Each structure stands twice: as C-alpha cells, then as structure tokens.
Amino acid sequence: MATIEFENVSKRFGDSVAVDNLNLTVQDGELLVLLGPSGCGKSTVLRMVAGLDEPDEGLIKINQETVNDVEPRDRDVAMVFQSYALYPHLTVARNLEFPLRRRGVEQAERQKIVSDVAETLQLTPLLERKPAELSGGQRQRVALGRAIVRKPSVFLMDEPLSNLDAALRVETRAQIVALQRRLMTTTMYVTHDQVEAMTMGDRIAVMKAGVLQQLATPKVLYSLPANVFVAGFLGNPPMNLLPGTVGSSTEGSPVIRLTGGELPLPSAYVGLNLPEAVFAGVRPEALTVDPDGSLSAVTTIAEVLGSEVHVITALPDGSHLIVRQDADLPIPERNESIRIRADDPESILLFDALSGERVQAR
Amino acid sequence: MSLIAYCFILPPLLVFSVFSFYPFLHNFKEALYQTPPYPNEPSKYVGFHQVAQVLSSTQFVQSLTTTILFSLIVVPIGLILGLLLAVAANRKLKAIGIYRTIFSSTVVTSVAIAAVIFGTFMDPVVGLLPWLGINPMPPLLQNPTWALLAVSVVTIWQGLGLSFIIMSAGLQSVPEDVLEAAEVDGASPVARFWHVTVPLLSPILFFALVVATISAFQSFGQIDLLTGSNSAYLHTDVLTYLIYQNIQGQAPNPGVASVLSIVLFLLTLSLTLIQLRYVERRVQYAL
Amino acid sequence: MPSDLSTISPAKRRTNAPRGQHRTHKHGRWRAIGSYLLLSALALIVLIPLYITVVNSLLQGNLIAHQPPPLFPVHPDWSTYSTAWTEGDLGIYLRNSVIATSIIVSGQLLTTIFAAYAFAFLEFPFKRTLFVVMLSTMMIPFEVTLVTNLTTITKLGWYNTFAGLTVPFLATGFGTFLLRQAFRQLPKELREAAELDGYGHFRFLFRIALPLARPTVAALAVFSFLGAWNQYLWPLVVTGDNNAIRTVQIGLKQLQATQANQINVTLAGTIIAAAPLLILLIIFQKQLVRGLTAGAVK
Structure with a gap:
C-alpha cells in the first residue's frame, strides 16, 4: 500500500x-x-x-x-x-x-x-x-x-x-x-x-x-479537456477545434461565428466575460450532416470504417472539420458541398485562442 | 564471370600458398630430416627419430612448461586488469574519452618498445625497481627465479590496451535496461556485476581468453630483448623463442624448428577448435 | 569498491530522450569526483612507464644513474633525440618502417578488397571451398611457417630486401572475411540497380560497394597498419644485419645493444619509435577499436 x-x-x-x-x-x-x-x-x-x-x-x-x-x-x-x-x-x-x-x-x-x-x-x-x-x-x-x-x-x-x-x-x-x-x-x-x-x-x-x-x-x-492539446490528443478522430469569435446572430441570440457559419453558444457560457478569439471544440460524434445545418463545408474524403464513417470536410478557410456518423446514413460525395449541424449545442466547449486553455463555464 | 572471380582471388591465394600452406605442410617433411652439425652437409632422413628426440628432450619439456606457465601468468592477470579498467571507464562522465585513450594506449606500443622501457626499469644500476627496493641478486633479468615474472610484467602492460578495448566493447554490449531491471529488482552493485554483467559478458570473456592465450604462445620480442640468449638458463625460453634459436641461433637446426612449429600449431589449433565449438553453441543459444 | 561498480551501465539506450549523466544530484556529484580520482589514478599507473621514459630520455648522461630519479626533466637535454636519430640510425629505421608498413597495408587492402568482392558478389565453382581455404589461414600462426619461409625468401633472393620483409603479408584471411561480411550486408538491390545502370565490376566496386563499406575498410587499414608496424620476429629474421632495410622495432634492439652505456639515448629512440603510433591512436581510435573488436562483439 x-x-x-x-x-x-x-x-x-x-x-x-x-x-x-x-x-x-x-x-x-x-x-x-x-x-x-x-x-x-x-x-x-x-x-x-x-x-x-x-x-x-x-x-x-x-x-x-x-x-x-x-x-x-x-x-x-x-x-x-x-x-x-x-x-x-x-x-x-x-x-x-x-x-x-x-x-x-x-x-x-x-x-x-x-x-x-x-x-x-x-x-x-x-x-x-x-x-x-x-x-x-x-x-x-x-x-x-x-x-x-x-x-x-x-x-x-x-x-x-x-x-x-x-x-x-x-x-x-x-x-x-x-x-x-x-x-x-x-x-x-x-x-x-x-x-x-x-x-x-x-x-x-x-x-x-x-x-x-x-x-x-x-x-x-x-x-x-483542460486545453486544446488534451482535446486534440484524445479521441479518434479527435475533437474538432474551430477558430471563431463570440457574437450575436441576426436574431440577437449569442453564437460562435466560424468561417463556415455559426454555432449556438452553449447556455453555460452565456453572460460570461468571454475572450474575443476562441476555439470551438466539438466532438465529431456530436455533429451530423444535415441540409438544415448551420455550418457549410466541402467534403474532402469520407473514410468508411465498417460500422461508422468519418466524413472529413473543409471549412471555407481550409481548416478541417470531421463528422463521425453511422455507416447506414448516406455518405457525402467527394467535393460535395454539405451543411452540418451540432446535435447537442450544449456539449460545445470554448477554448481561449491565445492561451489554449478551456474557458470555464458556469 | 568465373574467370574474373578467379583473377580476384588469385593474388591472396598465391601468397597463402607460398607463405602459409606450403611452409606449414613442409614442416611435416622437414621434421623427419636431420641437419648434421657440420656446415654444407645435406640433411638426411631420420624418420620419427628426430621427433621423438625433440619431444623427449629436457629442453623441449622445459620450453613447453615455460610457455604454459607464462600464459597462465600473463593471460588471466591481463584480462582481469583489462576488465577492471573497462569497468572503471564505463561511465558517463565528461572527458571520459581521454581516459579511454590513455587506457588503450599500450595497444600501439610494440613489444619492442615495452621491452626497452621495462628493461630500463629493471636495470640493476639505473633502474626504477632497484631504487624501489626490488633488487635481487643476480639482477631481475639475469635471475632464473625472477626473469619469467619480469617478462610477464612487460607482456601484461603491453597487452593491457587490447584487453581494455575488448572488455570495454563487451561491457557496452550488456544492455543497460537489463542492468536497470536488476537495480530495481534489488541487486546491489556487486550483485549486478556478478549476476548480470559477468554472465552476459562470458562469451566475450571466453573469446578474449582464447585469443590472449594464442597470442601469449606466440610471444617472442620481449623475451628476445630482455633475456635473449640466456633464455634457456633463465627459464624464459618459450616455444617461439626455441624455434627462433633453431633457425638463427648458434647451431641452426631446421628439423628441430619444424617439430617445434608443429607443436605450436597443435596448441593453437586445439584452442581454436574449443573456440569454434563454443561459438557454435553460442549461436544456437541465440536462435 | 561497490560504488565503483554501480555505474557499469554503458551508453546504450533505446529511448530517444537524451539522458546525460547518470544521477547528477547531491551524492551524484561526490560520486563523479570519486570516479575522476579513481580514473586518474589508473591513468597514472598506465602512463607512468611512458612518462618516466620521457623524463629519463631527457636526462643528461651523467645524471642517468642519479638516485632517486627526478620527477621532472629539470634541465632537459634534447641532444639525446638527435643522437638517437643520427648515430642510432633511427631516421633510417623509421623510414624503413614507413616503407614496409605502407607496402603491407596497401597490398593487404588491395588483395583483400578484390577477394572479398569475389566472395561476396560473384558466383563461381568451388567458391565455398576456396573461402574455407582462405579462412583456414587464420589457424596457422606465422611463427609456425617461419622455418620454411626463411628458406623460400632466401631462394627467391629476397633476403634483406623490402620484398622479403613484406610479400608474405600481402594477404589476410581475417581481413577478407571481415570485408566480405561488410559487402554482404549491403542490400542486394544495389548490385542489381548498378547492373541495370550498366556498371561493370570495377565501377560497382569502387563507386558503390567500397564507399559504403568504408568503416570496415578503415578499421582494416588501421588494424593492418598496427600489425605491420609492430612486427618483430619476421623483420629480425629476414633483415639480418642490414641497416638499410631494418625496421624501427629491430632498430630498438640495435640501439639497446650499441648504446648500452647511453640509456638516455636508447630511451629517446624508444619515444621516437612510439610517438607515430600514439599520435595515430589519438586520431584513429574509433577505427582501431572497431578493427580490434570485430571478432569479439557482433
């Protein structure tokens, strides 16, 4: 002992x-x-x-x-x-x-x-x-x-x-x-x-x-994960870390603006003093390809791994976004423009783009 | 294709044929011929008479004894000292390379150099050893009791560099993680040395033992320089020296030299065979 | 003693993190100091014979028998060196050693390179047998062949010549074996690619195989240099009393005999004879160690 x-x-x-x-x-x-x-x-x-x-x-x-x-x-x-x-x-x-x-x-x-x-x-x-x-x-x-x-x-x-x-x-x-x-x-x-x-x-x-x-x-x-390193190190594929800023949507609700669109700001972060530049951390399994999604991207390649598929896409600024989906869903074609939705917006994490640390939520 | 291959190997084969195989085999013929004690007389066939004569002569028995005794002194001490130096130098320190060079240094000093240096030390008048109180009568190098030991000291010093180099290479082949495992497993430094390093070193120790013994059997220069023509009297006349004396001594006797050469060869061969058998076993063990 | 054996761990690691000094903290520092003291003491013991020889070689003749012997050459007398060089003929002997050694080393390399190439890359009848024949020479010590070799050399008219001094050593079984192994470790594709490029044997050997086997060739060269330079028995037997081709090792014997009453001169000669190789050791230590341990450790 x-x-x-x-x-x-x-x-x-x-x-x-x-x-x-x-x-x-x-x-x-x-x-x-x-x-x-x-x-x-x-x-x-x-x-x-x-x-x-x-x-x-x-x-x-x-x-x-x-x-x-x-x-x-x-x-x-x-x-x-x-x-x-x-x-x-x-x-x-x-x-x-x-x-x-x-x-x-x-x-x-x-x-x-x-x-x-x-x-x-x-x-x-x-x-x-x-x-x-x-x-x-x-x-x-x-x-x-x-x-x-x-x-x-x-x-x-x-x-x-x-x-x-x-x-x-x-x-x-x-x-x-x-x-x-x-x-x-x-x-x-x-x-x-x-x-x-x-x-x-x-x-x-x-x-x-x-x-x-x-x-x-x-x-x-x-x-x-405490910071972007841990977030990016764990998980296969690892967490998506998308550079963006915190702002308001046209309707006035708080959002995270990304190059390919925007994601809703999780309620746990609303009303906090947030850094200007952030990384939005989203697990690939929390994303779905959906024509009504809030992000637009272009499919780079879809990796079929038997029971699941990793759809690797590129946002307009070139950064990668990976979606993990079940194999029985339709698989996007290469170079196809698609839209992506966050299933559970509350699971999105924010990281300070300068320090790399995760922003403490309420 | 074949022709060019034969052209490539012809030169060394020629050299070996003329200067290795032929003279080696010729020993067996020469051994059966006796050179008469008068110059310019043809040697005559005497069969195994000469072989028997040489092998039973007190001179040969003494020479063989001297050779073996000399090896028994020189080889173990030389190897142990080399191992001690290697253990001492086998650590990660700044400037360790300088110490390694110093410990290897005698590998480039020839037997002749070693013999002259130590011959001076042992000189009864100007030498260092007499000054240190080691001054028997008759002097070290003219004293049947001490001469072989004196020659051995020279040989050991001269062989120290090679011994150190081989032992160092051996130590470096012992995997560090195994030593660390032993350290964590509770082995003291001494236990690590005896229970891990030495067993893992044993193939190299064995190799070194054979090589060092063979080279001890071939020792000549230090004996020629330090005790020279008094060697028989001083009991330092190893086989090689006896061969030399029968070639260029006062009464050259090629037949006798040939018999002695065959004996020297058989000694070497037996050691090599032991080595080969052991190496074979080792290879199997590694598989 | 136990503490001396505690760091028998050599520098062989699989991890890539640079691990410097083993435990450098607190008592580690004392351990390092202890190590240096021990190593220095051992170095002193190994070097003392050479050091005293240097000191004695610089003594003036009348001081040589002075007891106790001085620790430092107080009034160094460099004339011993010029005496050894000129009167002791060491200049000539050194030149002879250089010539004989050069012939042996370059000759050995030449025969070895071609033979090793043949055994490594070419196919021909009796290859295995011939290779075994080549190796078997390692079992015949030169001392054993002395009697007849002297006769052969004399019959060839090579007694007292550089030919007699060197020709018997122009091939080496050990070297052939070593270099063949090195050649065989080169990827087969190299030979095939070279053939496709239309390389002949010589171009492949000298442009590709030999440069790649350079460490082995270097080790071999240094090894054979050492052996040739330090030879004693054969040069003694074959140079008779001819000053003109006597090597430096035999020169020392001569010096010892003729300058018996001038030990400082003899010792100066010894230093002159030892210096070239000591310098080479410092430069080529790595190659030398590789050549000397080639048979011991794989």
Whole structure:
C-alpha cells in the first residue's frame, strides 16, 4: 500500500527539460496512466520513481517519505520495461526468482511464490526455458511476473504492451487491469496509446513537453479537456477545434461565428466575460450532416470504417472539420458541398485562442 | 564471370600458398630430416627419430612448461586488469574519452618498445625497481627465479590496451535496461556485476581468453630483448623463442624448428577448435 | 569498491530522450569526483612507464644513474633525440618502417578488397571451398611457417630486401572475411540497380560497394597498419644485419645493444619509435577499436 507524490519535480538532460515542475499525487491502490506523445517526459517521471533517474529539483515521496536519496533497490518498487529487460542468461524460473533471491527470501518460499506467479500468468510450462526461446507475449508475461513476485508497494510499467501485436495488446491490457484490481497495488503506467490509457487508467495524467497538462478520470478528460492539446490528443478522430469569435446572430441570440457559419453558444457560457478569439471544440460524434445545418463545408474524403464513417470536410478557410456518423446514413460525395449541424449545442466547449486553455463555464 | 572471380582471388591465394600452406605442410617433411652439425652437409632422413628426440628432450619439456606457465601468468592477470579498467571507464562522465585513450594506449606500443622501457626499469644500476627496493641478486633479468615474472610484467602492460578495448566493447554490449531491471529488482552493485554483467559478458570473456592465450604462445620480442640468449638458463625460453634459436641461433637446426612449429600449431589449433565449438553453441543459444 | 561498480551501465539506450549523466544530484556529484580520482589514478599507473621514459630520455648522461630519479626533466637535454636519430640510425629505421608498413597495408587492402568482392558478389565453382581455404589461414600462426619461409625468401633472393620483409603479408584471411561480411550486408538491390545502370565490376566496386563499406575498410587499414608496424620476429629474421632495410622495432634492439652505456639515448629512440603510433591512436581510435573488436562483439 502506497501513495506517490511529486512536489515541484524538475529534470533536465543537458539543455532539454524532460520534466518541468511536476506536482502530482498517485493515490493508494490507484492505476494512474501517464499519457503523452514520445519525448514528453512521461518515462522520465516513471524512472524517477524507480530511482533510475534523479530529479534536479523537487521531492519525490513514496508513502509520505522522501525517496530522492534512496537507492532503487531500497524503494520497494517493481518495474516492467518496454523491452522487458529479461535476464537473457537465466531461465524463466530464475528470472522470476531473481528479485526474491536478491532480497534473501528462503528457497522453499521462493519456489512457492514462483510457482504461484507462474500459475497466475500461465507460465508454468515455460519455467525452464530461456527468454530467447519465448514469444513476445510470453516474454511480456515473464516481465510482469518478475514485477509481481515480491509484492512491491508500487508497480511501474513503461509501455509494457508496445512490442505486442494488436490482438495480444487488447487481451493483455485486460489482464493487467484485472491483476492490478486484484492486488490493489499502486501502479503508474506509461503509454502513448490513448486507447490503452482510457481503458486502463483510474486517472490519466496527460503530459506534453515535460509539463503536466491535465490529471483527471478518463471520463472527465474526454468530456472536459483542460486545453486544446488534451482535446486534440484524445479521441479518434479527435475533437474538432474551430477558430471563431463570440457574437450575436441576426436574431440577437449569442453564437460562435466560424468561417463556415455559426454555432449556438452553449447556455453555460452565456453572460460570461468571454475572450474575443476562441476555439470551438466539438466532438465529431456530436455533429451530423444535415441540409438544415448551420455550418457549410466541402467534403474532402469520407473514410468508411465498417460500422461508422468519418466524413472529413473543409471549412471555407481550409481548416478541417470531421463528422463521425453511422455507416447506414448516406455518405457525402467527394467535393460535395454539405451543411452540418451540432446535435447537442450544449456539449460545445470554448477554448481561449491565445492561451489554449478551456474557458470555464458556469 | 568465373574467370574474373578467379583473377580476384588469385593474388591472396598465391601468397597463402607460398607463405602459409606450403611452409606449414613442409614442416611435416622437414621434421623427419636431420641437419648434421657440420656446415654444407645435406640433411638426411631420420624418420620419427628426430621427433621423438625433440619431444623427449629436457629442453623441449622445459620450453613447453615455460610457455604454459607464462600464459597462465600473463593471460588471466591481463584480462582481469583489462576488465577492471573497462569497468572503471564505463561511465558517463565528461572527458571520459581521454581516459579511454590513455587506457588503450599500450595497444600501439610494440613489444619492442615495452621491452626497452621495462628493461630500463629493471636495470640493476639505473633502474626504477632497484631504487624501489626490488633488487635481487643476480639482477631481475639475469635471475632464473625472477626473469619469467619480469617478462610477464612487460607482456601484461603491453597487452593491457587490447584487453581494455575488448572488455570495454563487451561491457557496452550488456544492455543497460537489463542492468536497470536488476537495480530495481534489488541487486546491489556487486550483485549486478556478478549476476548480470559477468554472465552476459562470458562469451566475450571466453573469446578474449582464447585469443590472449594464442597470442601469449606466440610471444617472442620481449623475451628476445630482455633475456635473449640466456633464455634457456633463465627459464624464459618459450616455444617461439626455441624455434627462433633453431633457425638463427648458434647451431641452426631446421628439423628441430619444424617439430617445434608443429607443436605450436597443435596448441593453437586445439584452442581454436574449443573456440569454434563454443561459438557454435553460442549461436544456437541465440536462435 | 561497490560504488565503483554501480555505474557499469554503458551508453546504450533505446529511448530517444537524451539522458546525460547518470544521477547528477547531491551524492551524484561526490560520486563523479570519486570516479575522476579513481580514473586518474589508473591513468597514472598506465602512463607512468611512458612518462618516466620521457623524463629519463631527457636526462643528461651523467645524471642517468642519479638516485632517486627526478620527477621532472629539470634541465632537459634534447641532444639525446638527435643522437638517437643520427648515430642510432633511427631516421633510417623509421623510414624503413614507413616503407614496409605502407607496402603491407596497401597490398593487404588491395588483395583483400578484390577477394572479398569475389566472395561476396560473384558466383563461381568451388567458391565455398576456396573461402574455407582462405579462412583456414587464420589457424596457422606465422611463427609456425617461419622455418620454411626463411628458406623460400632466401631462394627467391629476397633476403634483406623490402620484398622479403613484406610479400608474405600481402594477404589476410581475417581481413577478407571481415570485408566480405561488410559487402554482404549491403542490400542486394544495389548490385542489381548498378547492373541495370550498366556498371561493370570495377565501377560497382569502387563507386558503390567500397564507399559504403568504408568503416570496415578503415578499421582494416588501421588494424593492418598496427600489425605491420609492430612486427618483430619476421623483420629480425629476414633483415639480418642490414641497416638499410631494418625496421624501427629491430632498430630498438640495435640501439639497446650499441648504446648500452647511453640509456638516455636508447630511451629517446624508444619515444621516437612510439610517438607515430600514439599520435595515430589519438586520431584513429574509433577505427582501431572497431578493427580490434570485430571478432569479439557482433
């Protein structure tokens, strides 16, 4: 049982800032996903918890205890590496046993723990093999097993699924979540895959260029992204971010003016002091192609993905607008001029065009 | 097409035929002929008599013993020191390149240079070692008890650069994430070294062991320069030196040199075969 | 000791984030200072023999036996170097070494490049067999062939000549193997594309294959240079007492014998003999390391 806290943590490598003034608390028993594009510093955050990298500034606490000067082996954390980092010269059994041996666990107990873990991860028939004789998925399970054998207070996982093929990834994803729920071990999980993050995380910390952008549950992250980066990073296709201004329609009702027309201003924003230039954030699934719609656009291409269709259109200023619709609806032709309607105008979000931050609604 | 290919490989094949295969095979014939002790007399066929004579001679037995003893001193110490230097230099620091260059430096100093430098140190009058109190009688390089050790020190120093370079390459081939995994898994630095680095290094250690032993068997220059014609008396007459003496010594004896050459070849070959078998296993293990 | 082994992690990372110094904070700084102290101490031990040699080579003759030996050349006497150069004939020996080494290196490269090309790109009967034959030379140490080679060289009238000194080394099995491997790693499409463009063997070899295999060729060149320059046994046997072609390594033996009462001159000669390669090491360290470790690490 453990909590992990970051207090004003920064880390530089030469001139580049890997982590910039990070403040974050991982709750006891939580599975927290660190999500971001490659090079955003998420792996460095993980490595600092492990003690493999040392922060230049700030404190890292595990269970309220500062661990900055504690050696990795004394931190009671276990890590699953992206490459698995199995010991190539040792059998699966020996790989699993390694952390226990190093901690001086008795042989009889070691054997019992190893066979239990092997059973859980379906590794029992592979115990005498060497890593080179295993498939990618099997290696991944050994890496996972090596992390759980000694019941650490913290699990650290650095893109553990990125070397697996798509089908296996989905399966293992569920296994890891199930395992974590059962053990209730505080877990930090690094990934650049938003689907992985959304399906696995209790909470997700989105990072960009070393800076924490938003920390929230998957649901909040999706419905209320803190800024244009998060809005554009999550969702497939991501949220449409349309540059516009806030004004009044000819009838006098408040609207967001865009180059291809206008969208009604959600009531939660009415009467607020709004910035002049904004981005209107609309999820593609909240839009519909409709001859009576308030936006006009030209279809660039329609991507048919089986059950759904992504209609990619261009507004008069050239910016893209994506509509996600069911496959059974008529599909617009290429270069066809169409009109688009917002299904639920209240779900539209406003972002300050200067700062990129979401405008707080009432 | 074929013609041009043969043209391309002809020159090296010619060189190898004349200066490698022919002289190698010729040893087996020459070994059966004895050179009479008088000049300008033709050598005569004596069959295996000479082979038996050489192999049972005290001179040969002593030379073989010296060769093996010399290798047993020089090889392990050289490799361990090289490994220590490599471990010391295997860290990310500014200016580490300068240290690496220094540690590699003896790779370009020839045995002749090493021998002259250390020969001076060991000189009973002007040398550094006598000044440090290491001054046995008779002097180091004229002392049967010390001479082999003295020659070994020179050899170890001269081989240190190569040993360091090979060990460094080996250390760099150990994946860092595996070492980090061990660090998180609770292994102390010493445990990481013994339980991860050394096992992962073992193929290279083995390779280095064989190569270093073969090259120790071929040592000559330092012995010629430091103990020279007294080598037999000083117990520094390794096989190669004995071969040389039978070619250009006071009483050249090509037949004897040939027998000794064959022995040297067999020693080398056995080591190479062990190496090949091991490499084969290693390849299978990697598959 | 444990702390010395704690950073045995080398610079091999898959992540692209630049990770500089391993743990540079607080005790990390002390660790770095400790590392420098240790490294400097080791460097000193490795360098001491060379350093003392330099100091002693600059001593005036009457000071050489002075005990304790001085740590610095207080009144450096550079005349030892000119004495070694002229009276010790080191100038001539160095020139000979340069000539012999140049012949061996360029000859080895030439034979190796063509042979490796044939084994890598051409098809011909007995290719495998001939390749094995080529490789098998690696199992025959030169020392083993000494007896007969000396006779052969003498019969050819090459005793005491540069031909005798160099011709036996104009081919190398190891080098052929190494370069063939490098050639084979080039994409097959290159050869095919070159053929479509109407390139003949020579144009393909010198315009495409060789430039692409340059790192290996460089490693090979430096490796064979080192071997040739530092040869001792064969030059000793084959140059007899002829000053005119004696190499610098044998020159040192000569110097040691003739200048026995002038150790400072002998040591100056040693430094003269060592300097060229030490300089080359600093320039070509990367190539040298690659050549030397080619067999050890894939």
